[in-house]
Each structure stands twice: as structure tokens, then as C-alpha cells.
Amino acid sequence: MAQVSVTVNGKTHTANVEPRLLLVHFLREQLNLTGTHIGCDTSQCGACTVLVDGRSAKSCTIFAVQADGSEITTIEGLARDGRLHPLQEGFWEEHGLQCGYCTPGMIMSAVDLLNEHPSPTEREIRDGIDGNFCRCTGYEHIVNAIQYAANKR
Amino acid sequence: MAASLVLPKLVGQRIKRREDPRLIQGRATYVDDIKVVGMQHLAFVRSDIAHGRILSIDTSAADAMDGVEAVFTGAQIAELLAPMPILTPFPSPDHRAVAVDIVRYVGEPVAVVVTADRYVARDAADAIVVDYEQLPAVVDPEQAMTGTPVVIHADFADNLALPFLPGGTGVAADFTVDDTVVDQAFADAEVVVSQRMVNQRLAPTPIETRGVLAHFEPGKGTMTIWSSTQNPHTLRTFIATMTGLGQDQVRAIAPEVGGAFGAKINIYPEEYVAAALSKRLGLPIKWIEDRSEAFVATTHGRDIIGYVDIAARRDGTVVGLKLRLIADIGAYNMLLTAAIPTLTMQMASATYDIPAIRATLTEVFTNKTPTAAYRGAGRPEATYFVERAMDMLARELEMDPADLRRKNFITPDQFPYTTQMGAVYDSGDYGKALDLALQNAGWADLKKQRDAARAKGRLVGLGLSMYVEVCGVGPSSSFPSGGWEYAQVTIERDGRISATTGASPHGQGNETTFAQMLADQFGVPLEHITIHHGDTGVVKQGIGTFGSRSQAVGGTALHLAGGKVKVKMAKFAAALIEAHEDDLVFEDGMISVKGSPESGKSFADVAKYAYVPVPLPKGLDPGLSEEAFFEPANNTYPFGCHISMLEIDRETGEPTLLRLVAVDDAGHLINPLIVDGQIHGGLAQGIGQAMIEEFRYSEDGQPVTGSFMDYAIPRAADFPRFELDNTVTPTPVNPLGAKGVGEAGTLGSTPCVVAAAVDALSEFGVKHIDMMLRPEKLWRIIHGGQP
Ligand code: FES
Ligand code: FES
Numbered sequence: 001m002a003q004v005s006v007t008v009n010g011k012t013h014t015a016n017v018e019p020r021l022l023l024v025h026f027l028r029e030q031l032n033l034t035g036t037h038i039g040c041d042t043s044q045c046g047a048c049t050v051l052v053d054g055r056s057a058k059s060c061t062i063f064a065v066q067a068d069g070s071e072i073t074t075i076e077g078l079a080r081d082g083r084l085h086p087l088q089e090g091f092w093e094e095h096g097l098q099c100g101y102c103t104p105g106m107i108m109s110a111v112d113l114l115n116e117h118p119s120p121t122e123r124e125i126r127d128g129i130d131g132n133f134c135r136c137t138g139y140e141h142i143v144n145a146i147q148y149a150a151n152k153r
Numbered sequence: 154m155a156a157s158l159v160l161p162k163l164v165g166q167r168i169k170r171r172e173d174p175r176l177i178q179g180r181a182t183y184v185d186d187i188k189v190v191g192m193q194h195l196a197f198v199r200s201d202i203a204h205g206r207i208l209s210i211d212t213s214a215a216d217a218m219d220g221v222e223a224v225f226t227g228a229q230i231a232e233l234l235a236p237m238p239i240l241t242p243f244p245s246p247d248h249r250a251v252a253v254d255i256v257r258y259v260g261e262p263v264a265v266v267v268t269a270d271r272y273v274a275r276d277a278a279d280a281i282v283v284d285y286e287q288l289p290a291v292v293d294p295e296q297a298m299t300g301t302p303v304v305i306h307a308d309f310a311d312n313l314a315l316p317f318l319p320g321g322t323g324v325a326a327d328f329t330v331d332d333t334v335v336d337q338a339f340a341d342a343e344v345v346v347s348q349r350m351v352n353q354r355l356a357p358t359p360i361e362t363r364g365v366l367a368h369f370e371p372g373k374g375t376m377t378i379w380s381s382t383q384n385p386h387t388l389r390t391f392i393a394t395m396t397g398l399g400q401d402q403v404r405a406i407a408p409e410v411g412g413a414f415g416a417k418i419n420i421y422p423e424e425y426v427a428a429a430l431s432k433r434l435g436l437p438i439k440w441i442e443d444r445s446e447a448f449v450a451t452t453h454g455r456d457i458i459g460y461v462d463i464a465a466r467r468d469g470t471v472v473g474l475k476l477r478l479i480a481d482i483g484a485y486n487m488l489l490t491a492a493i494p495t496l497t498m499q500m501a502s503a504t505y506d507i508p509a510i511r512a513t514l515t516e517v518f519t520n521k522t523p524t525a526a527y528r529g530a531g532r533p534e535a536t537y538f539v540e541r542a543m544d545m546l547a548r549e550l551e552m553d554p555a556d557l558r559r560k561n562f563i564t565p566d567q568f569p570y571t572t573q574m575g576a577v578y579d580s581g582d583y584g585k586a587l588d589l590a591l592q593n594a595g596w597a598d599l600k601k602q603r604d605a606a607r608a609k610g611r612l613v614g615l616g617l618s619m620y621v622e623v624c625g626v627g628p629s630s631s632f633p634s635g636g637w638e639y640a641q642v643t644i645e646r647d648g649r650i651s652a653t654t655g656a657s658p659h660g661q662g663n664e665t666t667f668a669q670m671l672a673d674q675f676g677v678p679l680e681h682i683t684i685h686h687g688d689t690g691v692v693k694q695g696i697g698t699f700g701s702r703s704q705a706v707g708g709t710a711l712h713l714a715g716g717k718v719k720v721k722m723a724k725f726a727a728a729l730i731e732a733h734e735d736d737l738v739f740e741d742g743m744i745s746v747k748g749s750p751e752s753g754k755s756f757a758d759v760a761k762y763a764y765v766p767v768p769l770p771k772g773l774d775p776g777l778s779e780e781a782f783f784e785p786a787n788n789t790y791p792f793g794c795h796i797s798m799l800e801i802d803r804e805t806g807e808p809t810l811l812r813l814v815a816v817d818d819a820g821h822l823i824n825p826l827i828v829d830g831q832i833h834g835g836l837a838q839g840i841g842q843a844m845i846e847e848f849r850y851s852e853d854g855q856p857v858t859g860s861f862m863d864y865a866i867p868r869a870a871d872f873p874r875f876e877l878d879n880t881v882t883p884t885p886v887n888p889l890g891a892k893g894v895g896e897a898g899t900l901g902s903t904p905c906v907v908a909a910a911v912d913a914l915s916e917f918g919v920k921h922i923d924m925m926l927r928p929e930k931l932w933r934i935i936h937g938g939q940p
Contacts, residue, residue, distance in 0.1 A: 020272070029271075034186035035179015037411070039360040040444035044861035047360055075179030088177040092169055095826050098834060099660030100176030101361040101411025107177065126869040133861070135360050135412050136660050138833030138898075139869040 004068045008033065009077025017064050024048045026064035027074060035075040035104045039133065046132030049105035050074045056112035058131070075104035078111070086149040087111060096145030098136035106132045110146045119150055160676060160741050163669040167826035168679070170665045181409040184364040184381050189437040192366070193222055195427055196274035198264040198281045199446065200256035203292070203520035203854020204303065205285035207254050210264055214280040221277050222267040223434060227251035230265065233429040234395055237422065240633040241491035243315050243516075246306035248485040250422035256285070257305055257484035258520050259856055260449025262422055267430060267438060290520040290854035294458065294481035297517050305484060305518045314482055315491060315516035320498045322509045322573045330511075338473030338509035342464035346545045351923045352534045354456035354481070354848040356864055357527045359659075361411020362442035363451055365424045367392075367431040374398075376432065377690075379406045380424055383417045384697025385657050387634050389689045391420045392428045407687035410659035414838070415526030416451050417659070418699050419487045423450070448859045453848055454527020456481040457494055459538040463545075469552050469560045473509040476501050476538060480516045483523035490523055491516060492633075496531025496623065502572035503539040504583045504619045504792060505561040510573040520854040526699065528838055529899040532622040540618040540904035544911070545920055554617045554908070555591055559584060576623065578790045579884045579892075582818070583619060586880050590617075590794035590816040593878050599798060599812075607916075612801040612935070613811075614913025617794070620900035624893035625705030625789035625886065637784035638702070639694040640711035642671065642718045644777035646764040648757025650675065650682045652714070655695015656707025657687040661831070661895065663703055666823040667711050674715045676739040677756055693780070701791070701893030704823060709887040710783035717779035725777075726759045728770040789884045789892035793817035795836075795901030799909035806932025808844060808910055813902065814876045820883045820892035828894050829877055835898020836875055841867040842899070843906035847925045 005014040008031060015030060027033045027050070036059060039047030048060040051073040078085040087107050090096065097103040106129060113120065113128035120128065125146050126139070134142060175181045212224045230251040237248040251262040266277040289302040297305075297312040305312055323331035339345060365380040376398055382388050382405075389405035392398070410417065423440050431438045442450065457480045464473035480494035494514050501512045547557040562583045563570045570578045599615055606613040627636030639655040650671055656663055668682040685691050698707070719739065726744040727734035730752060738747045745753025763777045798812040813836060822828050845865040849857045858864040883890025903924070910926050911919055917934050 018272070025271075028185075033179070034182075037183070037361070038185070039362070040861050042444065042860045042862055045360060045444075075177075079178055084177070091177050092173045095169065095830050097173060097176055098662070098830055099359070099361065099410065099412040100172070100181055101183065101359070103176055104179045123870075126872075129869050133360055133866055133868065135358055135414070135838075135866060136834045137830060138835075138837035138875065139867075139872060140833050140875055141830055143869065 002065045004064050006067050006070055006072055008072045009074060019063065019065055021064045022060055023062040023064045023067050024059035027059060033074050033076050037101055037104060039101065044133070046109060047102055047105040049108040049132065051108055051111060056109045075107060078107065086152040087146065090145035090148035094141050094144040094148050096137065096142045102132060102134040106134060106142060110149070113146065114150055114153070118153060160678060163672050163679060164823050166669070166824065168665060168669055168824055170662050170827070171668060172662060172664050183361055183409045183411055184366055184379050185441045187366055187379055187408065189366065189368050192437040192439055193267045193269055194271045194274040195430065195438050195440040196266050196278040197262045197423065198278045198283065199450070200252065200259055200261045200263055202256065202285055202287055203259050203290035204288040204305070205256050206288060207252065207256065207263065208284040208286055211282040212264065215266055215277040218273065218277050218280065220269050220273045222269065224264065224266050226264045227253040230426060233433060234425050238391060238394065238488070239486045240488045241486065243491050245486040246309060250425045258522055259854060260446065260522055261484070265426055267434065292519050292521055292850045292852060292854050294479050294517040294519055297519050305520060309518060312518040313515065314486065314518050315514065318495070318514040320512045320574055321501065322511060332511065335473055335475065335509045335511040339464045342472050343467045344546065344549055345462055345464045346542060346549050347462045348542065348545060348921050350459045350461060350538055350541055350921065352455045352457045352459065352537055353924050355454045355527055355842055355846050356448055356848045357414045357416035357451065357454055358447065358866055359412030359414055359416060362444055362447040363417065363421065363423065364441040365427045366437065366439040367427040368437040369431040369435065371435045375402045375404070376428060377404045377406065378428055379408055381410050381417055382407045383413045383657065383659060383699050385687055385689050386655060386695040387697055388420055388424065392424065395425050396428050396432050404690040407657045413659045414528040415454065415530050415699060418489065418697070419452055419525050445860060448864065449522050449856055452487055452525035453483065453522050454524060455534060456524055457497060457534050461538050461542045463542040465546055467550065469550055469557045471505055471507050471561045474501065474507050476512040478512065478514045480514065481519050481521065482516050483519060483521040485523045487523045487525050490525050493524065493526055493531045497534040499574050499576050500532050500535035500621070500623060501539065501574050502576070503536060504563060504621045506563045506567065507573060512574060521850055528835065529622070529896045532896070533839065533899045533903055536618065536620045536900045537904045541907065541921060544908045548920065555587060555596065558619050559587060577787055578621065579787055579886050580882050581621065581790060581792055582880065582882050583792060586792060586794045586816045586818050587619065589878055589880055590796050590814055593816065593876060594796040594812070594814040610803070612803055612913045614799055614909040614911065616797045616799070616905035616908030616912060618901040618905035618908065619792070619794050621790050621792040622896060622900050623788045624701035624791050624896065625785060626700030626702045627706050627785040627788065629784060631788060635696050637782045638696055638707040638710040639780065639782050640707065640714040641693065641778065641780040642711065642714040644718060644722060644760045644763070646761055648681070648760040650677065651685060652682065652711060653685045653692040654707050654711055655692055656698045656703035657695065658698050658703060661698060661703055662824065662827045666704065666827060667708065669823055670708060670712060671715055674712070674719065675756065677742055701895040704891045705789050705887055705889070705893045706783060706785055708823065708891060709889055710781050712889060713781035713783055714779050717781060718777050721773070721779065722759060722763065722777055724770060724773055725763045725766070726754060729754050729759060729762055785886050787886050789820065789886050791817065791819045791892040791894065791897055793897060793901055795905045797905045797909045799906060799913055801910065801913045801931050803935060806928035806935060808926050808928070808931060810840060810844070810873055810906065812873055812876065813840070815898070815901065816878045816880060817894065817897045818880045818882050819894035819897060821881060821890040823891065831894050832877055832898045833875055835896060836902045837867050837872065839899035839902030840872065840906055843903045843924055844926045
């Protein structure tokens with residue numbers, strides 16, 4: 001067992017975990033933050049994307065112990081004071097989701113994308129979410145959703 | 154009384170979805186998000202060989218592991234579970250949820266472990282040692298049909314699951330075949346084009362894998378089972394049967410479902426095992442599929458070879474079609490496996506008035522994962538075979554592909570039209586969809602652009618495809634667990650509306666579209682309506698969401714249930730207002746005499762009265778709740794036209810899709826925003842099949858595309874913006890005039906993209922390219938080799 005201390009959505013959690021515990025399982029099983037999803041076991045789908053110290057990261061690719069001392073934001077921590085984040089708003093307005101399973105990871109990736117490119121071109125958006133799979137939408141409405149958020153900022 | 158409220162009509166509007174707030178905030182509940190006290194985790198040991206005899210299973214290391222609750226081999230599971238049920242009428246070999254002595258595909262379950270911890274479940278499964286005698290495997294269906302090197306199921310000679318099913322012109326009800334008319338058509342033809350085509354195997358890959366949580370409560374003797382499924386009521390039926398419980402003792406719940414695409418219609422071994430072991434151990438048991446498991450344990454789609462012969466006159470009139478189908482169904486029949494390729498037969502006439510058709514189907518066992526429905530399920534395959542053949546014919550006759558199609562269309566005055574395959578097309582105007590697509594694409598100009606690009610040495614091609622599909626699945630003669638749908642509408646005593654639907658969605662947005670319908674029907678705000686679904690404890694009956702049926706069949710059931718309750722509510726309102734019920738209108742939250750809104754009572758007041766009816770109007774019972782079953786008299790047949798432009802890099806063979814123009818006709822639309830989303834998603838999967846997706850096996854039956862590293866599903870950068878439009882040809886089959894749209898995108902896109910690639914490479918004399926359009930394959934054509 002190893003001790004890990006992380007701040008998730010502004011709240012600090014300390015726990016003893018197995019060294020092999022993946023961050024995504026720590027978030028989901030121990031902190032009950034089930035908004036972060038799992039869609040693969042080869043680090044490709046991006047359903048598990050969260051922000052670690054402000055940068056998007058696939059939480060299935062990180063051991064919980066590796067995140068020790070970091071600040072993590074999950075989808076549950078994105079809305080502030082009951083107000084949706086512009087990306088959440090964009091996904092809603094532009095019908096950027098169907099089954100919604102990819103959506104939390106997609107939104108967290110897009111947060112990072114917009115931090116890097118505040119006014120992205122369509123190409124930059126499409127390339128920027130390359131690590132996030134969506135099987136439902138064909139991506140066009142997701143692109144619209146990210147553009148919506150970019151225009152709002 | 155607030156008479157100021159004016160509610161817009163919502164049906165036909167682009168309303169944003171009511172499902173989304175929970176989904177965009179990470180507050181939805183998928184099956185893996187559910188925990189029950191005492192919950193155990195289930196893991197499967199799966200065969201890592203394609204065909205072999207189990208010699209021994211050593212579970213001792215697993216048994217000895219800390220935290221292991223139980224270990225079961227296939228033989229032990231067989232004592233708890235009868236053979237896997239199927240819903241199709243053809244003979245089928247014995248299939249056990251967990252293999253007993255022979256494994257027949259990589260991924261087939263061999264043993265199971267139950268543990269308190271998910272990681273330990275995997276450890277324990279990995280610690281089980283299975284010793285096999287390896288048997289020869291066969292993965293090529295045409296090889297398998299020779300019965301060599303191996304027969305997979307002893308009673309099925311030459312691996313023929315379904316030896317020969319004939320259909321079309323001259324086939325009698327007892328399946329005797331008279332070839333005279335078809336032979337004559339081919340004898341009289343001036344041109345015959347023939348091609349063998351492969352519609353390759355695909356992995357459906359919803360981003361949420363499958364998962365199940367079974368909770369048998371010994372004290373009550375009842376089972377609650379949560380599963381990522383498209384049809385909780387079907388799940389309830391089969392779980393009850395397989396665990397020896399009554400339907401009244403099983404409650405099946407489809408919580409939030411993270412995509413399905415047909416792959417979650419089947420009721421799987423893992424669901425039966427979780428339920429049986431929960432009952433046996435008296436513990437809640439959860440199983441969540443890993444993605445690596447999903448690639449081999451969740452049914453695949455397509456995998457059908459078509460030998461197509463199309464006969465025509467020089468002027469382009471098609472006089473006959475032959476379609477010989479060989480479907481590779483994998484190692485076993487699942488619930489609907491055998492039925493899917495029959496839909497390919499059914500749709501062999503496509504959008505054309507073809508006077509003579511012979512279609513035949515043979516289904517073959519191979520050592521691969523079983524196939525079943527995948528978005529489109531049999532119809533994309535039919536569309537692909539016929540549309541590719543039409544393209545080849547156009548090329549042969551040097552006709553514009555659009556002109557050839559138009560010449561052969563079933564015309565609007567011919568509907569209802571019975572095809573040679575026996576399908577009765579409800580309504581259609583194919584020429585209109587074609588014209589609109591040509592116009593939106595700028596077809597004439599596009600051809601000039603292509604030619605100009607070619608003149609500069611670029612490899613640019615155009616493709617066009619029509620499609621018609623069979624949707625709105627029903628009546629019951631067309632679906633073995635029932636072709637109806639169910640709904641209940643309740644006006645609550647506060648004037649809000651609760652409705653239930655058996656059409657259990659997994660991304661289709663029924664909570665929004667169904668509420669739109671009820672809002673209009675009752676003249677109340679959308680926010681006053683809740684749509685319940687996915688829980689057999691709440692929704693009394695249902696069939697499920699597949700075959701693009703939830704709007705056409707489920708929506709109609711809802712509309713009918715709403716109509717019944719509205720009639721009753723009007724009687725209560727008539728008593729309150731002292732008016733005649735036929736004179737009343739439901740508008741803007743009021744029920745009033747038509748033309749005099751000031752006479753009215755609020756919707757909520759009438760509802761309240763119905764629950765405390767003093768005095769009780771004569772002939773009425775209290776309460777406002779009605780249900781309806783709707784069974785359509787026929788399927789619906791949506792259609793459309795897709796056009797694409799594609800460029801292939803001469804140096805690398807890499808294809809790039811430049812344009813995709815789609816015109817779809819699904820009849821009346823409830824929410825065009827949601828419809829666009831459905832079409833986008835379908836296009837992505839259809840283009841994915843054409844360009845990058847293919848589930849492949851090595852010769853000895855090992856999957857070579859068993860992860861996202863090797864199986865490519867489309868990413869955002871793979872697509873241009875889609876150019877959508879629609880025509881509206883309502884169906885007479887249901888009062889909504891809605892046909893269904895969930896699968897449409899996968900129909901026309903695939904052949905039109907392949908057609909564009911063939912067109913792009915026409916200078917190399919190529920007439921057909923089998924999917925997918927791997928750059929290497931295209932490069933070989935460009936550089937003088939074979940595809
Ligand atoms: S779960 Fe797929 S990348 Fe993390
Ligand atoms: S919305 Fe279903 S996977 Fe993206």
C-alpha cells in the first residue's frame with residue numbers, strides 16, 4: 001500500500017492505495033466521481049480524460065500514486081457556482097453528444113485545447129481531439145460545440 | 154387564471170436535448186457507476202485459441218487466492234444454465250454460456266471467478282490454467298463450406314449453419330425454386346456485369362463496453378438486473394427463463410447506455426452467468442467488459458460475401474439481378490445472428506423496379522466471434538452489393554451513374570410496391586431525393602472539378618449511391634419477440650405528465666422527442682413532462698430500440714396512449730366547464746371551448762378534478778392514465794441519396810474524403826437537430842467501413858485487430874463537414890408519418906465512398922475495390938499491381 005494525496009475539484013483527499021491502482025479507478029471507485037469514464041484498456045479512447053495540474057491527461061494511463069501531490073479537475077468540477085462551463089454549454093446547445101459516454105473526456109480534452117488555442121481553426125479542433133473517440137456523433141456537432149465555447153470566451 | 158402563456162408547437166423544432174444536463178456534468182448513471190452493498194466482481198477466463206478441446210482446467214491457484222469467493226468451470230456453469238437460447242427458426246448447435254469441452258473462437262468463455270475486488274478478479278482469472286488439445290481452425294467461409302480442414306459442429310456438415318435459403322422470382326412458399334423467369338431475363342439481356350464483393354467484418358465498438366450487475370435477493374426471491382442493453386424487456390424475459398424465475402420476479406434495468414449500434418440487442422453469456430451466479434451465491438455480482446474482451450466477446454457485424462450478377466439492356470434498363478450471399482456468422486448462433494443476412498436478401502431490389510431477382514443465402518460457421526446486428530444490420534450489405542453493381546453497370550454502359558439509377562427507379566405512382574423479394578415498400582419518391590442531392594452537390598460542376606483535377610494529375614473521384622432500408626421494425630410477423638411497442642401516459646394530479654415507453658434509448662434522445670410530442674398533444678410546456686424508460690419495474694411492457702423503430706413504433710404507441718388519456722381528460726373538462734367535450738381545445742396550458750379561451754380551466758385544475766372527482770361525472774372512473782400497444786401493419790422504408798468526392802494521394806495511396814452530400818427521407822421529423830446527429834453518426838460509421846474499419850483474423854483464427862491500436866474507428870480529423878438535406882415522404886404505416894432514421898447514414902455512404910475511390914482510380918482500369926480502402930491496396934493499384 002502507498003499513500004497518495006491529491007486535490008480533486010478543489011478538495012484534498014488522502015488515501016492508502018495499491019501501487020497498481022489506476023488514477024481512473026481511484027477517482028471512480030474510491031472518490032465515487034463516476035463522471036470520468038473508461039472506454040478502453042490501451043490508452044486510446046480518451047473517455048477517461050481529466051485535467052492534471054491544468055493539462056489534459058488520460059487517467060487510465062496514470063497510477064494514482066503518480067498523481068500524488070497534483071491538482072486534478074474532473075468533469076464534476078467544471079461547472080462553477082451552478083453555472084455550466086462554456087464547453088458544457090456548447091455541447092448542450094450544439095447537440096455535441098448522443099449517448100454521452102465520451103462526453104466528459106471530450107469536454108476535458110477540449111478545455112486543454114482551448115487553453116492552448118483560444119481561437120482554434122476547425123482543423124486545429126479536429127486534430128486536437130484526435131485522442132478522444134466518439135462512436136455516436138460523427139464529431140461534427142462536437143466541433144460546433146467547441147467553436148461555440150471558443151466564441152463565448 | 155394566467156391566460157398569457159402561449160406555447161409554440163414543438164414537433165418539427167430543433168429543440169436541444171433534455172438528457173444533456175446530466176451527461177455533460179458527469180452526473181449520469183451508467184451500469185459501472187452502480188454499486189450494491191456486498192457486490193462481487195465477475196471475471197472470465199477466455200479461450201486464447203480459435204478451436205480446441207479442453208483437456209483440463211486447473212483452478213487451484215485461483216481457489217487459494219485471498220478474496221476469491223468462487224470459481225466455476227464451464228461444466229459447473231452448465232449445471233446452472235440451459236444452453237443459450239436463440240430467436241431464429243433454423244436448426245442451431247448446442248451453445249453453452251461457458252464452454253464445456255470444446256472452444257470454437259478466441260474469446261469464448263472457459264471459466265469464471267467471483268471476487269470482492271475487481272483487480273483480484275483479473276488476477277484470479279489469469280491464475281487459472283487451461284490445457285487444450287488444439288484443433289484445426291477455419292476462418293474463411295468459402296473454405297469452411299468445403300468441410301475442410303475441420304467441421305466445427307458435428308451435426309452441421311460442411312459448416313453450413315443455413316445450407317440454402319432461396320428467395321425472389323419463382324420461389325414458392327415451400328421454397329421450391331422455378332428459375333425460368335430469371336434465366337430468361339439473363340438470356341435476353343444485352344449486358345451482364347458480374348462481381349464478387351466482400352462486405353467485411355466490423356466491430357461495433359460502442360465507447361461504453363457491455364456490463365451487467367445482477368442482484369438476486371434470496372429473501373424476496375426476486376432478481377434485479379442492470380445491463381447495458383437496448384432491450385431491457387427482452388433481457389427480463391430471457392433472464393427469467395434461464396434462471397428459473399417468473400417474469401414477475403425479474404426486474405431488468407437499462408440505466409444510461411453508452412452507445413450500442415445493434416451490439417447490445419443480444420442477450421449474452423455474461424448476463425446469464427452473472428444472474429445465475431447471483432442466484433446461486435445470493436450475492437450481487439457485477440461484470441464490466443474490458444475493451445480487449447469487447448473486441449472478441451461482443452458480436453461483430455457484416456461479414457458477408459455477395460456474388461452479384463446484374464443483367465440489363467444497352468439503354469440501361471435493368472432486367473434481372475442475381476445475388477448469391479455467403480454469410481460468415483462465426484462460431485455460434487446468438488439470438489438473432491441467423492436473421493440478419495435474411496434482411497440483405499429482403500432488400501435485394503433496392504430502389505429499383507427489377508422484374509426478375511434470384512437471391513440465395515448460405516450461412517456458414519467459422520472459428521470467429523459470432524455476428525449479429527450492427528447499425529443497418531443486413532440492409533447496408535444489400536445496398537452495397539446492388540449499388541456497387543449499378544455503378545459497374547453504369548461504367549460498362551458509359552452512362553452517368555445518376556441517369557442509370559433514375560431509369561430504373563420504382564416511381565411514386567407504384568407505391569405501395571411489392572418487390573420480387575416480397576418486401577412491400579410503403580412510400581417513396583426516389584427521383585426527388587436524387588435530384589436534391591445532385592443539386593446540393595452541384596453534380597455537373599463537380600464532374601468538371603474532378604476532370605480539371607485529373608488533368609493536373611490528381612486522382613479525384615465521385616461516387617453516388619441510392620438507398621432504401623427497412624425500418625420501424627414491426628409487425629410481430631417480422632420480429633420474433635414481438636413487433637409492437639408500448640407506452641403509458643399519465644396526467645398526474647398536479648397537471649404534470651409522466652409517460653413510459655418500451656423504446657429504451659441509448660443516445661437517441663427519446664426523452665426529448667417524446668416530450669415534444671406530448672407537449673403539443675396536450676398544449677403544455679415541455680418542462681412539465683417526464684419520459685421514463687429502461688426499467689421493467691416502471692415500464693410495464695416493451696420491445697426495445699433497434700431497427701430505427703423507436704420513433705415510428707414507440708412514438709406512435711405514445712401518441713395513441715396520449716390520445717386515449719386526452720379523450721378522458723376532455724370528458725372531465727367538459728363536466729367542469731359545462732361544455733361538450735368535442736368542442737374543447739388543449740392549448741397553452743388551458744382546456745377551453747374552441748374560440749373562447751376565457752371559458753377554459755387550467756390543465757392542472759382539470760387534472761386535480763380527475764383525481765378528486767366531486768361530483769364524479771356519469772360514466773367516468775377517477776384518474777388519468779392510459780396505455781397503448783402499437784403494432785404497425787408494415788415496416789417503413791426510408792430512403793435517400795448520398796454523393797461523395799474523394800482524392801487519393803498518388804504517392805502514398807492515402808484516400809481523403811473531400812465531400813459527403815446526403816439527402817435522407819425519413820418521413821416526418823420530430824426534432825431535426827437530433828435527426829442530423831443520427832445521420833452524422835451513421836455516416837461516420839458507414840464511411841468508417843468503406844475507408845478504415847475491418848476486423849481481421851490470422852489464418853489460425855487469432856484476431857489481429859483486437860484493440861484500438863489495430864482496429865481503426867473514425868476520428869474527428871477523418872471527415873469533412875457533412876452536407877445534409879432531406880425530403881419528406883410520409884409513411885402511411887403510422888399516424889405520425891415517421892419512418893425512422895437511426896441507421897440511414899450507414900446505408901448510402903459506404904457504397905458511394907467506394908464508388909468514388911474506384912472512379913478516382915479508373916485510369917488504371919479498376920472496376921471494383923473490396924473494402925476497406927487501405928492505402929497500401931490503393932497504392933498497389935496505382936503502381937500497377939492488383940488490389
Ligand atoms: S479509458 Fe480509453 S484512453 Fe483511458
Ligand atoms: S456521444 Fe456516444 S460515444 Fe460520443
